[in-house]
Amino acid sequence: MRRLFGLETEYGITIDGVDKVDVVEESMQLIRCYQRGDFVPLWDYQLENPRRDERGFEVENLLNDADEKVHVQRDRKRKIPFVELKSDLIIYNGARFYNDHTHPEFSTGECLGLFELVAQDKAGERVVDICARRRTEMLDMGTVRMYKNNTDFEGHSYGCHENYLMDRAVPFERILAGLLPFFATRQIYCGAGKVGVEREDRAPIYQLSQRAEFFEVIASVDTMHKRPVVNTRDEPHADATRYRRLHVIVGDANMSEYVTALKVGATALVIDLIEADCLPDYRLENPIAAMKNIARDQTHEWLVEVEGAGNRLVPAVEIQDAFLTLARREFAGRDQETDWVLSAWDDVLEKLRRDPMDLVGTCDWVTKKWLIDRFCDEENLAWDNPDDLFWMQSQDLEYSNVDRESGLYYLLESQGYMVRLVGDDEIAAAMSEPPSGTRAYFRGRSLEKFGEHVSSINWDRIVFKNNGRQHAVDMKSLVDAERVRHYNDVLDQAETLDAFLQALHKVERSLKEAGDG
């Protein structure tokens, strides 16, 4: 692909036999299980500002729900310093692993390759799983279980966010025009599936998406309350005059490797279309209602109201196909991964038209539905019986259990039934090896090689301390492939920190003289 992207996944946490898990304590402790040694805070929070909006302003406060405000008040009494609570770790693979709003979050390093991203995302699952095993041993209470899902079925949602670097010059209206119809409808193949509805009528039905019912506005900078279909947080972690970081919060966390690749790949191609000002002519009458209706539609017709003469109903598959057709026309043959995405996208849409159940083993929502339906048949469970519904939700939860010996997704995978895109060896390697050719490599390898000299770190800056002096490396420009290659080469060749900093200085100076600095 021709774009930097990454995934951030917040995990759910519970302990067998414990009715009320202290998620603040457990999330913090789980992350610390990654290390054998003491926690040393390195993350540089000064460069973060989630209140800045892409539309050119900054809000005074972010909206949190009332529940969250009560929790924040209570947590103040714990007297745990902020950096201790966050427990931010940076892993040699370039990822950030930390406590985000009481959820262990694994944020992959920046990737250029789609299958590389899948391996990094799965490596995050493995890291979380190992930490859960260590925490289980430490606690001696019950098994610590970690879930890669997005809800507790009681109205508390947490995210799996996607990040895509894109051209700052693209007008925001065009971004909205492209993303609203695409995001409202892409859940037909990348939804994770959910038993039940958590808001309003609490209907006992199966939904395509875990997250769809939590979105209330078209665009805003918020992420926890009144969630927007298009999040406008403006933290590019790159040169802000040239780039935006599209921070996508509408997606579900996926277990399926295939869906993770298709979700990110198709979205990256749609961003390519937006940048090229080449979009299908669909404007949804109400994107938020469309998203919720598609998730709840038991007929699988997924009709969406689009603007136009006398408003008309269009199947979500047709809207997705319009994006696919343009992407194929513009980008087919560009590179292998692009062709894979075009082929996978086409295949999935064809099966959704014919019979969605042909996607058992491929798409999460379909596979989970198949499992739940079989189980209901076996056990004579009824959707309108609240106790039965809880059991079904428990199965839903277990589908996303990252323990490969007990999770339902992994039981299917061990039987060879889930489509695989990366090997277990690649995933194991990705637990400590950063993605190639990006600044994630520079971040991860810098820590591995000169970690004892790193005094702070963030996505776009590393500060080394050397002989009592600080040397800050600004990585904002390391989104350019050629430039990052120079930096990574210098890092690979240096044997000492002095040699590394001197060589880096030379590279920075020569790039500046060449007009690239």
Next chain:
Amino acid sequence: MDKGLQYERRTKPVAPGGPGPGDDGDGGPARPKVERPDTRDLMRRMRRVDPNQARRYRQRTGE
């Protein structure tokens, strides 16, 4: 900091699934060559899931 975590368990190789990098197959991505999973194992495992697991599972709002 640890020198990365090593996965502490043996892994079981699985049959290759749909096309991955390097695959230039002419059709769409294929499903693994298994007609239907072994439902006996699955149902046995699903019966062991605590019916109240979801009822107890309470999280805080995240992002």
